[in-house]
Each structure stands twice: as structure tokens, then as C-alpha cells.
Amino acid sequence: MSRRKVVIMLLGVFTASVALLFPMFAEQGLRDAPSQDEPNAKQQAQLDKTWTPVVRIRVEVSMTESEFEGWRMRNERFNANQREVEAELVNQTREPMDAWQRQAQLGQAGDIYMMDNGMVEAFAVQGYLRPLDDYYTGERAGEILKAFTGSLLWNGSLWGVPLDGDPALLVWNKELMQRGGHPEPPSQWPAFTELAEKLVGIDPDLASLRVPIQDGRLMLAWLSAFEADRGGAEKLKPLSAEEANRVRYLAAIPPADVLPYGPGELEERFRSNKLLAAPLTWSEYVKLTPDVRRKLVLGLGRSPAWTGGRSFVVSSLTTEPEAALAWIKAMTEPSEQLSSYAADGRLPAEKTLYRSVYDNGDAATRPPQEALLWLEREGQTPDPLWWARLERWLRHWSHAQTAPFTANEAERLIQSWNQNAE
Template sequence: MSTRKYLLVIVGAALLSVILFVPDVNRTTPSSSNEVSGNAEQQPYIRVLAEEQSSNINVNVSMDAEQFERLLAANDRFMAKFPNVRVKLSNIDNTEIAYAVWKEQFQVGEAPDVVLMDSGWVAEFAVGGFLMPIDSLGKAEGISDHSAKLRASLLWNSYLWGVPTDADPSMLVWNKAMLASAGIDVPPNDWESYIALVEHLKQSDAGTSAVSLYPGEVDQLLVWLDAWTAASNADAAYLPAAGDKSRNERLRWLNSIDSQRNIFRLSNRVSLGSELEKHHLLCAVVRWSDYNALPKEEQNKLLIEKSEPRHIWLNSRSYVVASSTQSAEQAFAWINEMTSANEQQQGYQLFGRLPADNSLYDSAGSLSLSSSVKPPSWWLPLMNDEPLNTPPDPNWHERRKNWEELWRQYEIGAIDMESFIERVQQPL
């Protein structure tokens, strides 16, 4: 056979291979033009949904307008990837209104298929029989690399009832200049040391204030109290337990240094470091996203105790699936896309909320606290190590709502601290 004929045979065989095999590839593989990263673990969903008939699912969330716009874009990508699944997104930006609406919808059997809710509410909805356990369709394995503490908050009766997506915990930040003036470069790590430091600073500066809290946020009070409790005993979900004399004494001490309610003086979150210096405030309780958004010059005026934040589930969010859904596979497929590593990382970059996925934390050990790409690695043990603390119980939302109102009344002087202590210990 001549060289020319031999080449023609080879080319013809190649063309035949293309004709025979390309159609099969196209029938099983979706377009990758809009795919989110992490597709290898999502391939089973692609095969399942490709065989399903067209279906509609309803998703309800509660978030601000900017976050919702981003979710709408992610949802458009999902529907382009799975054209036989139509997803209707609804947002209620007020969380308390959202809670009331969703509870009524679940009770009357008109619940959406998927809800993004505060993780502290999940146990209540699970106990009511309103949710489908994540384990029921074998979906729990997909979040095995998610924060152990965020997953622990979703456990009830040995089942997992939600898929964590992010968290925005509060923590203590310290006035670096005031610590330096006392000759120390690390914050106090127990109550006695804290009191001693405050008294020492007051001797040279009578205007020293021990702590500042933003008005109307009882979570900050919980975090401040638990900062002085042994890690094995800290439990923000039970403020303060009946008979817990040490916490009651700390509340009374807080009241004694706050005769003019000056602990609520902070107002500008953008210049937090300068605010603490201006008002001679030793420390403040802030959310991580607020700290992370500070300009570098403001962060440099503050010091974080990196072993202190404990209740990571406070102000965390999780996706849940209604037990009444007729489209469970589609619902879980949608959640899988919305909680992918790529989506969580983008959420951190845009809004500073800590991702649930452990793989997204800076593995290089960077000490940069203002990274716009990945949260610093020191968060990893705080998100995963023992003790996991007690998960929120089914009455958490009502209890916290009651505390919030009582704390607001204390702030405005409508009740005194003794009344606050007595009433937060009363059963609902």
C-alpha cells in the first residue's frame, strides 16, 4: 500500500471514531460553560436529573439585597445546567418575619421545598416533623469535610437535619494601645486577670471602660460572658443557667461599671480601632465579617485572641429540605450547587461570612487577617476541635428572642440588672 493510501485509511478511521462516539458523550455530559467548580462530586446529580421529568422547586431565604442578587445569579447558573428543573427563589430580608412566615407555612402544609435558615432554628423545625433528615437520601457524606461545630448544631436525635453553608461568629477584639500601656501584649485569658487589668488601667486613666457592646445585640453579651467561662462549660444557649452564681456576679459587675449605660456607646463599625482609642474602651464584641471589612489601619489598632471564639453556630446559616417536598433529589441537587466550594469561597470574598467547607481555609498558615481570598488557618481548630458545645435546643429561638427584648429594656433603663437576671432565668 502506498504512503498516500495508508494516510487516507488512518484519517478515515479517525473520522469514523468521531461519528460513533461524540453523540454518546453529548447525551451524558452537560455544557461546562457555566459550571461551578467541584463538578467531580456533582456528577451523580447530573445523571439523576438528566433522567428526571421537568420539576419545579420553591426556595425561601432570608438575607440582604446584595446577597440575594448573588444567589439569583447562582440559581440562574443552576437552571442553565439543569434545564428540566425550575427554581423559584423568594427572599424575606427581615429574619423575624421570615421565621414567623416559615413556621406558619410548615404548620399548614404549604412549606417551600428548601429554606435557608438560621442554624439555631433547625432543631425546632426538625422536632416538629417538618424537615427531611440529610441522612435519608445518603447526602450526609457530601458534607463530611464541613465544620464539625456547624454540623453539630444541626444534630437532633442522632440525625443531621441541615447542610451548613456559612457562619459569622462574634468575638472579642482588644484595644492594642491600652494593652501596651499596661505592659502586656496578649489579652487576659480569665476573669480574675481581666478585672485586675481594668483596675490597673483605671488607676492611670479614670475614663477607662472595660467593654463596649453594640446596642440591641444580645449575642454580644453571650459571647462576652462565655469568654470568662471554662471552654468545657461555656454554653451561650443557656444564659445564664439558674443558679449560675459566677455569671450572675459578672452581670452585676457589668452593671456596676455601667451606671450611665456607656457600654453602648459604639456606633461606627467602619472605624472600630479609632473608636476604641477615642473612648478609652478596653475591648468590644464584634462579628468577624465586620472586623474583616475594616481598613488595615483600623485592624492594626486591634488585637484578637485567636483561641477565644466558641459558639460558631451563633449567626450561622444552613439549608434544610421540607419533609413534604415531592422533589427531594432536585432539592438536594440545588443545595449541593449552592454550597459548593466555589460558591462558599465567593461568599467569603464578597461578604466575609466564614465558609462551612474546611478546605477553603488558608492552609499555608498565613497570619493575615484581612485576606480577601481565604479565611486565616487559625479559624480551623475553632470550627472543628472539641468541645463542640451543646447544640441549640428546640426552644432556642423563643428563648433568645425573650433575652433580646429583656436586654433592650435594660439598655434603655426600663429594667435594672437584678430584674434582667431574674427574668432571663424564668421558663418560657
């Protein structure tokens, strides 16, 4: 074969080989040299490994617009610090219990609710909530005061995470008690009437008691003020004979002393030693000036610690329980609870936030040791109908006729409640 034919044959083989191998090399070249806008397979795998989809949850609350603004800011901080969870905060300003029950019935429930402590058991019984026993593990769970978990217990499980409480309690003027020969608040009804009669005999301008009768929460504190004589009021049941006498007592004191408190009125009357005792919520108590609070002592009788407060609950319909718990844990951090206490005066649920026995700082910025002493007791557990009875109780006293409050009106209120309490 001539040299010319050999060269032509080799060129043909080379050309055929290039034609066969070029697509394979070209594809490899495209994979190894991606454009600036498109990652190659290795880079894409790394992106898939590090990217996490955002979980969205809805949190329903019910509060004033001014308080909601503070919670909105907290929620924004949470969203800014979280890559995996984004929470939407919704304020239900009217009839929250009815609205939230309809949501659950229609399958449109939020993931989390900030709910009045008295509502929780009623929602748990209807199957609207997830049990949160898993939250109560570790060191931090042991710091939650038992007085706040009483309203969350049903069927052996805990159905919420307590945030705060605002119990109503009777406060007493220490100087007047000592003047009447009582170093401590009277624990029995006859002892109170004896002390009141003695002090009014010394100073006829002095008021033994001030109770805004149309405020059902303060009436509850007054009627359950004496531990030795407690009857049905504490559980919103028919009044005992002693409790009925306490209602009648209000018809015998000056008419002005059953009306709502005026601005600064209680402070002035306690400061000038013209008032022996009055029921207050804790948030009202800490708003008194420090000099007035130093003149007062807290009575033994009080409504359950969890009343007037809120807990976080998780809907049984949520598909994101872990995200919901992450949000709740962030909102119940000690710093968040202290911030809430400074803003609205509701007692926090975590015992480490209370002052030590040696710390006499201002009760308006951090709750005192004396509050912790009675909060460490076991909390009262309401029955599922407690919230409905509370609403009925509040309506009942709001309709009291106070211009003036007469003996006949007292009898009407006693009989009406006892006939319809069950």
C-alpha cells in the same frame, strides 16, 4: 381459449391484485416518507429517549433585598446550567419561622429552606424536615467543619447542610494587654478586673470595655467571655453569680460604653489604644481595617460558631429530593462559599476555604488560620427549645434602659432573666 380472453383475464387478475395490495404499500410509503414537520416512528423514539421533563422546585430564604439580589443571580446561573431542574427563589422577609411552620402545617411547604442554624432542630423535631445523612458521604463531606454541624444534629441524624456562621466574640487590644502584663487574654473574671483596673490607673481616658447592652448577641459574647467561669448564659439559661457580676460591671463603666457603636468609633479607639476589649460578630471584625485587625487578638470566649449563620434544609413534603440536593450542592460549592464570605463576612462551613498557617493574606477576602483553629472543635448542639429562648434573650436585652444604665437597671435585668429563663 382465445388469446383475447386470456389477456382480459390476466388484466382482471392484475387489477384485483393492485386493489388488494395498494393500501399496504401506501401505508409503508407514508411511514418511510414523513413530512418535514412530523417525525416518523424511529425519529420519535429517539426524541423520547433524549428528552427529559423539567423538575421544578421552590427555595425559600429570608434576607435583605440587597442580599437576595445576589442569591437571585446565583439561582439564575443554576437554572441556565441545568436542563433537568428549575428552581424558584422566594424571599420571606417577615417572621420566617412562623411563615414556614404554617406552610408545613398546611401542606404547602417549599422544597428547600435556607434557615437560621438555630431553627433547624426545632423544625426537625416537628417532622417538617428530611434527614440529610446521605449528603455527608465522600471526600467533600469530610471537609465540613464539625463546629457548624452541631446545630443540625438530632436523634442521631443530620438535618441540614451548613452554609456559614457569624459568631460573636470578644476581641482584645494586644498592646494594652502587654502593657498590663498579660501576653494572652485573661481567661478568668478576676484576672480581667485586675487588668482593667491597672490600665485605667495608668491612663484614666482609657476604656476597659465597650458593650452595646441592647444587642443580645454581643451581650452573650461578653457574658460567656471567660471559659473558666462560664455559667448559664452560653445555653441561655439562668445567669451564674459570676455572669451576674459581669452585668453589674457594665453599670460601673462610663455610660457611653454601653451604647451602640458609632461609625468608625471602634477602629479609632483601638488604633489610639483607648479601648481594651469589645465584643464583635465575625462579620463586623473583618470589616475593620487591616491595620486595626493587626492590633487585636481573638478571645477564648465566643458564642457557638453556627450562631448568626444559615443552613440548607429539605422539607419532608418534597417530592423531588434528588433535585433539591442537586441545588444545595451547587450553592455550597467552594467558589460560591468564598463569594458569600467576601460579600457578607460570614464564616464558610468548609475547612479548605481557610488560609494555611503560612498565608497571612487579608482576612476580609479569605478567613484566616486562627479562625480555623477554634472552628475544628466539636460544635455545641442546642436543644429543641434553644431558638425560642434565643428570641426571648434578644428581646430581653433590647428593652434595657441605657440613659443611663444604672445599678438598679442591672439588677432588674438579672432578676427578670433568671426568673423567666426556664
